[in-house]
Amino acid sequence: MNLASHVVDSARIHPDRAALRLGDAAVSYRALDQGSARMAGVLHDRGVKPGDRVAVMLPNVPEFALAYFGVLRAGGIVVPMNPLLKSREVAYYLGDSGARLLFAWHTFADEARTGAQQAEAESVVVSPGSLDELLVSARPTEHLTDRHEDATAVILYTSGTTGQPKGAELTHANLTRNCDIVATELFRLTADDVIFGGLPLFHAFGQTCILNAAVTAGACLTLLPRFDAGKALGIEGYGTSETSPVASFNTLQAGPKPGSVGIPIRGVEMRVVDKDSMDSKEVPHGETGEITIRGHNVMKRYWQRPEATAAAIRDGWFYTGDIGRVDQDGYFWIVGWTKDVIIRGGYNVYPREVEDVLYEHPAVADALRSR
Structure with missing residues (x-):
């Protein structure tokens, strides 16, 4: 099993359909398949072996998908990271996961480089067009690296409110079955659908409900690098x-x-x-x-x-x-x-319950709390 098989399957069935769109630019399923195969070749040349962790610190741009599926094709483990992380946090994520290679977006290069140096990891700065230049000279790895269904595909770090973030190991089976259900049952996606890509792809929901679900169905994912509430609708x-x-x-x-x-x-x-x-x-x-x-x-x-x-x-x-x-x-x-509870007179009071009462007042537009 390999989660990246969805890319290969959709490229075989819909080679010329758009897989990703960003503004007026489009990436076909054929190009996503070939690009991720070349990315796997780049990783192989840099010594990445099955089970090695590779960090991806990119916003919602086509390069995220190329790196994500390239790592999976090579049998590696993707460590998605928020592009807004500071150097101290970058160093922690890399050090804790053992990732020795980081792909970082050029806008956040300084923090990424500094953090990578602290963790003794290599950083590759990605800018529009630069990844294409790297890939064009690489020898593609056409075959998918076979991974057991229980093998770890992604390490997602939780944003816990106490202590250091913990890395949740999600397997190829975890992610494949979850995105299959999302694509075929919850959203009933087809290759004719266009999906709004506003959720951050470094996040669990962005990967499963947006990227992997779209690729599974052969649909088109329209990327939005920065969320704009005016362009988005909520589904709970x-x-x-x-x-x-x-x-x-x-x-x-x-x-x-x-x-x-x-x-x-x-x-x-x-x-x-x-x-x-x-x-x-x-x-x-x-x-x-x-x-x-x-x-x-x-x-x-x-x-x-x-x-x-x-x-x-x-x-x-x-x-x-x-x-x-x-x-x-x-x-x-x-x-x-x-851990977010108020004990008053022996009774547990949860902030959500207080918020619900506040929302009932006509003069209250919003109720927010901080942890």
Whole structure:
């Protein structure tokens, strides 16, 4: 199994269709296939072997897809990174993951270079057209490196509010099955569809629901390097980096419930348990508790953190740390976070509940909290 097989399949079926668009420029599926094959050749020439980690610090530009699928084709592990990271953070991500090669966008080159130097990693600065120059001289690696379905494909770092970010190991099976469900069942994508690419591709939802779903369907992904709320519309779902990421969704078939995060996707179970009980007893409908998730989408483990893994995954269930409830129709609602709670008079009060009350006042336009 290899997640990059979706590129090969779509290029075979729709070679001349646009895979990616940025402004007036387009990249066909044939070009994406050939470009990612050449990227795999570049990586091979630089000594990247199956299982090696390669960091990608790029915004929503075609170069992200070329690097992402090139690493996967070579059998490497992609470490996506926010382009806005500072040098200290860059050094941490590279050092923790063991990535010795970083592809960074030219706009953020100074921070990327400094961080890479601190982590003793090589940095390759990418600018419009520069990657094409690098690839044109490379010998393409036509075949996909075979990887076991349980082999790690991507290490996504969680943005936890306490301690250092942890790397969630997502396997080829995790990501392939999750994006297949998104493309064929949740969105019902076809090759005639055009997908708005506003979610950041370094994020779990951007990769699964945008990039991989589009490529799976042979659809066209229109990229937006910087999010503009005026150009975007909201569709609600739920998941975490550790769940590849989609766990539930307001599906077209079941119909949406505004404010909820929908129902579990196929092959995934969700439940709400009493976070204070020793046996994680499931709470009745309508009562709040911690949301737990089990299914093909749950990560393999946290990268090099066995204790954190043991605390988060118990008896096959991933404990999200999110507080929610489920209604009589099986729709889930998020109300807070386990570490984001106010205890008043012996009662647990979640900020989301306070926000909901504030929203009812006609003079309140928005209610925000900071952690």
